[in-house]
Amino acid sequence: QKEVEQNSGPLSVPEGAIASLNCTYSDRGSQSFFWYRQYSGKSPELIMFIYSNGDKEDGRFTAQLNKASQYVSLLIRDSQPSDSATYLCAVFRNRDDKIIFGKGTRLHILP
Amino acid sequence: KAGVTQTPRYLIKTRGQQVTLSCSPISGHRSVSWYQQTPGQGLQFLFEYFSETQRNKGNFPGRFSGRQFSNSRSEMNVSTLELGDSALYLCASSFDGNNSPLHFGNGTRLTVT
Numbered sequence: 001q002k003e004v005e006q007n008s009g010p011l012s013v014p015e016g017a018i019a020s021l022n023c024t025y026s027d028r029g030s031q032s033f034f035w036y037r038q039y040s041g042k043s044p045e046l047i048m049f050i051y052s053n054g055d056k057e058d059g060r061f062t063a064q065l066n067k068a069s070q071y072v073s074l075l076i077r078d079s080q081p082s083d084s085a086t087y088l089c090a091v092f093r094n095r096d097d098k099i100i101f102g103k104g105t106r107l108h109i110l111p
Numbered sequence: 112k113a114g115v116t117q118t119p120r121y122l123i124k125t126r127g128q129q130v131t132l133s134c135s136p137i138s139g140h141r142s143v144s145w146y147q148q149t150p151g152q153g154l155q156f157l158f159e160y161f162s163e164t165q166r167n168k169g170n171f172p173g174r175f176s177g178r179q180f181s182n183s184r185s186e187m188n189v190s191t192l193e194l195g196d197s198a199l200y201l202c203a204s205s206f207d208g209n210n211s212p213l214h215f216g217n218g219t220r221l222t223v224t
Contacts, residue, residue: 049212
């Protein structure tokens with residue numbers, strides 16, 4: 001099982017709809033979770049981080065964490081063409097203090 | 112507040128050469144991490160430095176090394192370059208490195224021919 005697993009996509013979502021990105025992780029002891037956005041040819045940019053079970057909202061973005069099921073998701077409301085990018089899920093792995101990244105999900109917002 | 116600065120942005124080297132990449136973290140950040148990004152493997156952790164000490168290391172050969180200076184600036188060195196070292200090398204800083212969010216620089220694109 002991969003440490004941090006994401007569907008590679010592409011995930012195509014109509015403009016204005018909700019985009020839902022999912023991530024699962026294998027280390028049950030992981031405590032901190034991060035979402036990054038990476039445009040083609042650019043470096044990853046931090047969107048959100050979440051530490052506790054439940055939802056965390058920031059503007060059009062909502063991160064959801066379920067530690068019992070070992071998954072974290074990112075919802076993007078009112079999707080815009082500018083949201084088209086690769087979204088990387090990252091997990092702080094407590095057992096060795098490393099932040100491990102998934103390979104990312106490519107999101108394509110259809111105008 | 113200035114972001115993470117990496118230099119150079121692009122490098123072309125030949126096999127067998129060595130290369131040094133530089134990273135200046137966000138002011139006040141004491142932890143610097145290095146990642147290699149390739150299309151096939153994604154972001155792979157190289158190492159993390161905190162207070163001039165390597166605190167963590169990924170599964171890369173000894174050809175990959177780094178250091179951190181007293182002002183938190185960091186350098187990464189790759190010796191005896193191989194074609195497979197061609198990648199985007201990303202530096203990221205965080206406040207204390209424990210589970211603080213990483214903030215990435217623009218990266219150094221290394222091409223080995």
